[in-house]
Amino acid sequence: MVLACSAWCCSGGVSISRQRMEVRRRIKRMNKPAVKSIKSPDGDVIDCVHVSHQPAFDHPFLKNHTVQMMPAYHPEGLYDENKLSSGSSSKEKSRSISQLWHANGRCPEDTIPIRRTKREDVLRASSIKRFGKKKQLNLRHPMSSEPDLVNQSGHQHAIAYVEGGKYYGTKATINVWNPSIQQPNEFSLSQLWILGGSFGQDLNSIEAGWQVSPDLYGDNNTRLFTYWTSDAYQATGCYNLFCSGFIQISSEIAMGASISPISNNGGPQYDISLLVWKDPKEGHWWLQFGDDYVLGYWPSFLFSYLADSASMIEWGGEVVNSEPGGQHTSTQMGSGHFPEDGFGKASYFRNIQVVDESNNLKPPKGMGTFTEQSNCYDVQTGNSGDWGHYFYYGGPGRSSNCP
Structure with a gap:
């Protein structure tokens, strides 16, 4: 069998x-x-790998690292949200989700589930070196109070954010959809960002959420993902477990694996709850999925600014607009509905909280919003007794109002 030679494999006489x-x-x-x-x-094939053999330990600084199998502290007030959610009206009740691979088995204790990487996954990347990484973005400093997310290599957003203080984590519940993607090199995601540093070459970022990315995974499934970088997506960091860094401890949840079921337009809503927080004792940044699964942690040494605290937190959606045929992409963000369509149709983040310097979960203060083109993707915030701070976001991309 002759292997087709892509542009990156044959350039320079390789x-x-x-x-x-x-x-x-x-x-x-x-x-x-x-x-x-x-x-x-x-x-997918999910490999159950012994926790001490995971990719994290390829990092030279982790050769003699002792895995911390549980955080020293959780944020105070973590489960107060359950009191609110139990009182939610039947109209606005959502259901929890799982991952597809659970249908055929579970990983044993002391192992972690890792989605197996195939040859074709690597060959879809722009280069072997860049596999599992975001494309490098031309970051610009924020203008006034707006987050620096303007026209980053065709990336478009509809987000809420806080900035101007010291933040030690965030928690939010996100409903899960399966947005349509127009081009294989585009993606649609919904996530939270923990950010530190300037928006120059030193940006630190921890990210988690769900995404549809044909380029990365080879299909249009909705998948759980994480990302980190300590140098503005240049050389450090990656998605999921594609590089060393994040240390996973959970045997139940696989990074990059499909999540199911998905919210239905006008029907049942399914959501995921994500919590990222900084352990005040060890300094690691931990990730929890739902109420039951502490997935693992990013060791503090990976970061410069985030070794102390975050200076900005963002929540919301992002798409790649490659402008196929010179027109705005029809790749959907979230459900593909605008925020005004409301519950059952529009995508949402609800029960949004931040972790303060005393390790307490608190409602965010001074939450702003941002979108590059509100006629393509928009965001609208609100506050209620059941949902706390929330917002609806998203849109269809190209339409009569978004040429």
Whole structure:
């Protein structure tokens, strides 16, 4: 079988055989020996890898690291939201979700589930070196109080944000959709951002949410994801467990795996709750999924500014607009509905909180909003007894109002 030679594999005289070797080495480095493997209904293979053999420990600073199997502290007031949610009206009740691979098994104790990387996954990347990384963005400093998210290589957003203080984490509940993607090189995601530093070359970012990314995963499934960088997406960090850094401890949830079921237009709403917080004792940034699953942590040494605290937190949606055919993309953000369509149709973040310097979960103060083109993707905030601080966001992309 002859391997097709992409632009990046043949440039500079790189031979097909050398490309094969590089791809093979990269896949071997990422796919650690499995104790057990589970075939997911969506075609993924989930490898159950011993917690001490995960990709994080390829990092030179983690060679002798002792895994912390649980955080020293959770934020105060973590489960107060349940009191509010239990009183929600039946109209606005949502349901929790799981991951598709659970249908065919679970990983044993002391292992973590890792989505197996295939050769075609690596070959879709712009280069072997950039596989699993976001494209480098031309970041600009914020103008006045607006977050610096203007026209970053075609990236468009509809977000809420807070800035101007010291933040030690955030918690939010997000309903999950399966937005349509026009071009394979585009994506649509909904996430939270923990940010530190300027918007120059030193930006620190921790990110978590759900995304649809054909380029990264080879399909249009909605998947749980994380990301981190300490140098504005240049050399450090990656999605999920594609590089060393994030240390996973959960045997239940696989980064990059499909999540199911998905919210229905006018029907049942399914959402995920995400919490990221800084352990005041060890200084690590922890990630929790729902009420039950502490997934793992980013060690504090990975970061410069975030080794102390975050200076901005953002929540919302992002798409890539590659302007196919010279027109705005029809890639949807969130559900593809505008915020004014409301519950059951529009995407939302609800029960939004931030972690303060005393490790308490508090409502955000002075929450602002931002979008590049509100006629394509928009955001509207609100506050209620059941949902606390919330917002609806999203849109269809190209339409009669968004040429």
